[in-house]
Amino acid sequence: MKKILDLITAEMKAAFADCGYDEAYAKVTLSNRPDLCEYQCNGAMAAAKAYKKKPFDIASEAVAKLTGSHVFASVDAVMPGFINLKLNSDYLAEYVDGMAGQEQCGCERTENPMTIVVDYGGANVAKPLHVGHLRSAIIGESIKRMGRFLGHQVIGDVHLGDWGLQMGLIIEELKDRKPELPYFDPSFEGEYPKEAPFTIGELEEIYPAASAKAKSDEEFSTRAHDATLKLQNGFRPYRAIWQHIIEVSVADLKNNYGNLNVSFDLWKGESDAEPYIAGLIKELEDQGLAYESQGALVVDIAEEGDPKELPPCIVRKSDGAALYSTSDLGTIIEREKEIKPDWYIYLTDKRQELHFVQVFRVAKKAGFVSQDKKMSHLCFGTMNGKDGKPFKTRDGGVMRLETLISDISQAAYEKIMENRTVSEKEAEETSKIVGMAALKYGDLSNQASKDYVFDMDRFVSFEGNTGPYILYTIVRIKSILAKYQGIEDKYQGEEKILAAATEAEKDLMLQLSRYNEIMETGFTELAPHKICQYIYELANAFNRFYHDTKIITEEDKKRQASWVRLIGLAKDVLNACIGVLGIEAPERM
Numbered sequence: 094m095k096k097i098l099d100l101i102t103a104e105m106k107a108a109f110a111d112c113g114y115d116e117a118y119a120k121v122t123l124s125n126r127p128d129l130c131e132y133q134c135n136g137a138m139a140a141a142k143a144y145k146k147k148p149f150d151i152a153s154e155a156v157a158k159l160t161g162s163h164v165f166a167s168v169d170a171v172m173p174g175f176i177n178l179k180l181n182s183d184y185l186a187e188y189v190d191g192m193a194g195q196e197q198c199g200c201e202r203t204e205n206p207m208t209i210v211v212d213y214g215g216a217n218v219a220k221p222l223h224v225g226h227l228r229s230a231i232i233g234e235s236i237k238r239m240g241r242f243l244g245h246q247v248i249g250d251v252h253l254g255d256w257g258l259q260m261g262l263i264i265e266e267l268k269d270r271k272p273e274l275p276y277f278d279p280s281f282e283g284e285y286p287k288e289a290p291f292t293i294g295e296l297e298e299i300y301p302a303a304s305a306k307a308k309s310d311e312e313f314s315t316r317a318h319d320a321t322l323k324l325q326n327g328f329r330p331y332r333a334i335w336q337h338i339i340e341v342s343v344a345d346l347k348n349n350y351g352n353l354n355v356s357f358d359l360w361k362g363e364s365d366a367e368p369y370i371a372g373l374i375k376e377l378e379d380q381g382l383a384y385e386s387q388g389a390l391v392v393d394i395a396e397e398g399d400p401k402e403l404p405p406c407i408v409r410k411s412d413g414a415a416l417y418s419t420s421d422l423g424t425i426i427e428r429e430k431e432i433k434p435d436w437y438i439y440l441t442d443k444r445q446e447l448h449f450v451q452v453f454r455v456a457k458k459a460g461f462v463s464q465d466k467k468m469s470h471l472c473f474g475t476m477n478g479k480d481g482k483p484f485k486t487r488d489g490g491v492m493r494l495e496t497l498i499s500d501i502s503q504a505a506y507e508k509i510m511e512n513r514t515v516s517e518k519e520a521e522e523t524s525k526i527v528g529m530a531a532l533k534y535g536d537l538s539n540q541a542s543k544d545y546v547f548d549m550d551r552f553v554s555f556e557g558n559t560g561p562y563i564l565y566t567i568v569r570i571k572s573i574l575a576k577y578q579g580i581e582d583k584y585q586g587e588e589k590i591l592a593a594a595t596e597a598e599k600d601l602m603l604q605l606s607r608y609n610e611i612m613e614t615g616f617t618e619l620a621p622h623k624i625c626q627y628i629y630e631l632a633n634a635f636n637r638f639y640h641d642t643k644i645i646t647e648e649d650k651k652r653q654a655s656w657v658r659l660i661g662l663a664k665d666v667l668n669a670c671i672g673v674l675g676i677e678a679p680e681r682m
């Protein structure tokens with residue numbers, strides 16, 4: 094369906110053009126004075142300068158053309174030259190009624206689908222997940238779903254950190270603990286065991302132990318570096334251990350991400366870039382882009398107009414090792430070969446901002462991607478505890494996802510039990526869904542680039558701008574719809590949404606009619622918080638309407654059927670929106 098804002102703008106454009114003004118001035122926006130009007134056009138102000146007239150006169154001329162239009166209930170010119178608009182209730186009801194009959198409630202799939210890679214999650218194999226990984230997973234999953242909803246071909250890649258020093262650390266620690274393993278026997282020539290020589294529990298304990306040891310034990314640290322190099326150079330026994338580490342970690346990660354309802358199409362990692370590294374370095378050298386600086390190989394990326402001097406991108410360290418940037422460049426080359434994305438979207442925390450500027454610029458300079466390739470780094474702030482420092486779990490250690498999820502589910506359980514509408518058993522099941530909504534919405538409702546405070550009590554509250562409030566609204570609509578099903582004397586004619594009878598009802602329709610536009614802006618701006626803001630306003634509009642409307646006992650059956658269709662649409666729109674946020678609603682709560 095066409096966006097309502099576009100339909101309104103088309104009317105305004107025609108009016109401006111009719112009066113002999115450039116229609117480019119006829120820009121309509123949502124009103125910032127909802128007490129006065131629903132939409133507004135401030136274009137007369139700008140047009141006044143160009144046509145050397147009074148803004149109010151231009152506004153009045155346009156208003157005269159629009160009076161009597163079936164789209165508007167009122168069109169007013171107000172000093173100094175604003176045009177205030179209110180929609181005709183019949184027109185609005187018809188638009189909203191049209192939504193109710195359409196697939197995806199009238200939010201159409203794009204005619205020009207793009208192939209988009211969303212690189213998110215970014216867990217490091219064998220290292221603990223931290224809050225940044227949690228945010229990356231939650232926001233990235235939502236971006237992926239938003240893109241798909243609009244009809245794009247979106248590929249989610251977890252891009253594991255699976256090639257770094259942690260591997261050497263684990264190998265050496267394992268050698269110290271279990272020297273009898275065949276991987277450490279130079280004379281061993283057979284097949285290595287299929288079974289990993291450790292469980293995920295052990296692995297989780299080995300890494301921090303090895304990492305701590307490397308800090309105080311220089312000899313161990315050197316060995317770990319050597320082991321990492323050997324692994325990267327293809328040393329067979331270390332490759333075999335590496336394979337075990339990957340298998341064991343990935344199984345655990347799949348489980349963790351699964352609990353978050355986050356899933357990836359590709360489980361690739363930094364190691365997959367390895368085959369491209371030598372070639373890309375040579376290419377950068379051949380093109381004269383890479384040069385030696387203090388033993389390292391670097392590429393300048395500074396451009397005219399940069400607000401400050403940006404440091405060059407290091408592609409090879411002085412000891413000959415490749416780095417994070419090199420592996421991201423290699424990954425781009427691989428993706429160009431295998432996926433040919435129209436748009437690259439990466440999600441990491443803000444600290445990696447410079448890294449991605451460097452990688453994108455080098456990739457473009459070297460022609461690994463075309464000059465105009467869309468490449469975005471959606472960088473986010475930190476999830477802090479109430480003390481303002483990066484969030485830690487109760488024991489003060491690094492975040493364990495299981496603990497976080499079980500803590501928030503428990504808090505949700507207590508909230509659900511306060512209402513006493515469901516049994517203990519149902520509350521327990523529902524608490525996982527509600528807890529997940531609390532966690533995700535608590536994150537997504539903030540503009541990604543900002544830090545936010547993880548406030549469990551607020552997040553699980555059924556009131557205010559929270560996930561549970563949205564779910565509660567959906568559940569409430571479901572229960573009204575179920576009650577209506579039980580009514581015998583339903584309206585027999587065709588169900589249609591009638592013109593709003595009250596301000597609250599009209600407001601609900603106005604909110605609903607904005608839906609397809611919000612879905613589109615949310616995605617193009619990579620801004621899930623805009624969808625959260627929208628569903629919060631929509632839920633509020635529904636609850637105000639519901640407060641003063643007795644749907645089930647209404648005598649006018651035609652009106653009753655109209656309301657049922659209207660709230661059914663509200664439920665579908667809310668569901669579609671939480672769907673793209675990666676949240677689901679329970680049946681009851």
Ligand code: ARG
Pocket residue numbers: 212214215216217252253254421439440441
């Ligand atoms: N593993 C990285 C980290 O923990 C995040 C990876 C992000 N993706 C990328 N292509 N660099 O910080």
